[in-house]
Amino acid sequence: MDPAEGTAVPADALQVTDMTRLRRFLCFGSEGSVYGARAQQPGMENTQMLMRLIEDGRGCEVVEEIRRFSQDGASVSPSPVLFALAVCSQQPDAKTKQAAYEALRDVCRLPAHLFSFVQFKKELKEGMHCGIWGRALRKGVSDWYNQKEAMSLAVAVTKYKQRSGWSHKDLLRLSHMKPANAGISLINKYITKGWKEVQAAYSNTENSEEVAEVLRYLEAVEKVKHSTDELEVIHLLEEHGLEPEQLLTSHLKSKEVCKTLLKEMPIATLLRSLGKMTADNVLQQGSLDTALVCERLQSESALRKDKIHPFHVLLALQAYKKGQSSRGKVKWETDHAVVQALDAAFNKCFVNVEPTGKRFVLAVDVCMSNSLVLGSHLNATTAAAAMTMGIVRAETEPQILVFSEGAVIPSPVTPDMSLTQVMAELAKSTGGATNCVLPIVWATENQKPTDVFIILTSNTSLGRIHAAEALRMHRYRMGLSSKLIVCGLTSNGFSIADPEDRGMMDISGFDSGALLVIQNFILDQI
Structure with a gap:
């Protein structure tokens, strides 16, 4: 070259x-x-x-x-x-x-x-x-x-x-x-x-009417603080729109009170509460309340209104399927209907992933481990597949690669594939130790103009050429201000990005916050 x-x-x-x-x-x-x-x-x-x-x-x-x-x-x-x-x-x-x-x-x-x-x-x-x-x-x-x-x-x-x-x-x-x-x-x-x-x-x-309205509301708050009558608490909830933070702990142990709260519960809160409500028998297999929750979870309009990201649903799905809380204190028997609803919600939420209009190369380390991603309940393979789906469904003709020490291979991931299919596709190739620089070199050698490189790995080996050097070569050859994001999904910390280069970013672990960081970085907000 x-x-x-x-x-x-x-x-x-x-x-x-x-x-x-x-x-x-x-x-x-x-x-x-x-x-x-x-x-x-x-x-x-x-x-x-x-x-x-x-x-x-x-x-x-x-x-x-x-x-x-x-x-x-x-x-x-x-x-x-x-x-x-x-x-x-x-x-x-x-x-x-x-x-x-x-x-x-x-x-x-x-x-x-x-x-x-x-x-x-x-x-x-x-x-x-x-x-x-x-x-x-x-x-x-x-x-x-x-x-x-x-x-x-x-x-x-x-x-x-x-x-x-x-x-x-x-x-x-x-x-x-x-x-x-x-x-x-x-x-x-x-x-x-x-x-x-x-x-x-x-x-x-x-x-005045304003003062009278505030008085009625404060009276309801005071009543619910001293009430032991389940029906009265439910009535106050429905009439005045009280929220969980205004109730006593004893109220939140009532199944009927929790069922009332379910009616207006934001979907983001619902996703976090599914396991606990199943453990408390608020949601029971075959019940009307469970059916209504499943219907809400699959409502495209509700998911769009609350701007639920598919990654958030996937986290909720994996947490629910475990059948116990992160510390194991709360346990429940998973309901197949809830699992199906979450799976459907995951696929429907991709409409909430806004396209950036950038040209992407997303490269996945084929030596990806099954270790848990730092900051979530997902393993590295699942997280990489979900991220790949988001890019493929939102962006125009992104290039998906799998790579290892000795090879970079284009992967035919398509927007209509399920999470299981994408995971299987990314796992088809095998290789040795990881070299995170190879995808950048591949794009340069193949004259592939790239605005954003995203490299997903559970390792952060670099090989003989530093990532910053490879990225600058790509920028020079293509005449672009290309950016690089390296996600060490299971890493406690690493340093690949040049701290003086605004177009390089490292992600250690991966949580819902990482999605916002990546979006801001790609759109040149940070």
Whole structure:
């Protein structure tokens, strides 16, 4: 191959900048090029890149990125976003600080987010040599409560009472919040004084419709907290739309209460709860409730509405088929009808995988082990097959390869194949030790222009040529800004990606968060 045939890709097009590092941190909690299935809590060591951007006068730009990642749902966990916002809110730069508090409502959509934000500020206090409850935070917290509609606030404060060592009562006391209207005033009194004080203050007064609605809702919440009558609990659930977080543990042990909750349960929650509900006999073989659950699981409109990814269904299917919880404390007899429904849901969910319009080469290590993938219940072979199906069904003519030390072989995986068929197809070839560079070399030698290489392996051997070198050669020959993702499915950690190359990413293990990281990476968001 003659390098003179190629076209050089501008070096700055793939340069890792502090803004790149920020986006990676907001997405998965690390500014590096490695995503691990085991998340770590952010701390002071993550502030250097943030501080450099702010010192360069880009604080408001940083806050807008924080807001965007939060609103777009582009973060694996809310913690990095909330931590970054807390850092910005502690800055002496007035514009950055003001922008952070103006974004508070958009970023902290739930009380749990607000509690975490305040806790991060507390943890940052010593390292950044600043206070916590100054005028800015008091106003920010007060505005968070005052800017919500009364009913939505009533639901929020009774559903999420405390997190991260903070409660609503703490925040209202420390912020000196003055209610903006009658509805918020009622909720303020409920939080700080309790239900009896609310009853005494509002029982003999003429209330607005908004206040009356909030009173009815809070009364239902209080009733259910003290009720031992199963029928009354069910009635309150149905009439007021109460949620599991507002019930007592004893209520959740009732089969009839759980059956009532099933009617409005989001599919994502349902997928996580199938084993427990089977163990508790809420779902029994041949019952009407089981039939209705199976019908919901196979509803294309419901799956599309809740944007359920096939990988999430596959995780639920494998967990359910085990017949016991991860620690073995809860056991159940699997229902064939539920297994069939989950299998059907898995195939129907591929419509939720949005195409990227990129040209893919997905290469699967034929020496893939049957060891469990770090971060999930799946073995490496199953996870690789599911990932392959997602690419084949969503993208236009992707190239699927199987590879080993000595060979790279195109694999005829088609969109109409089942998971079992794809697994069998990927396992047809056998080989020796793995060489992760071979698929890139194959694409270059065969003049296969590739925007994204995804390599799935349970090993991370490189051979004589480094992956970065092979990728740069492909970019040069094809005149593309090609990207490379190496997924070490059973690896605790490895380093193949060049940390200074924005077009390289390592995935250690594989969980639902990895899907979001890969999507953001491919679409040039991180």
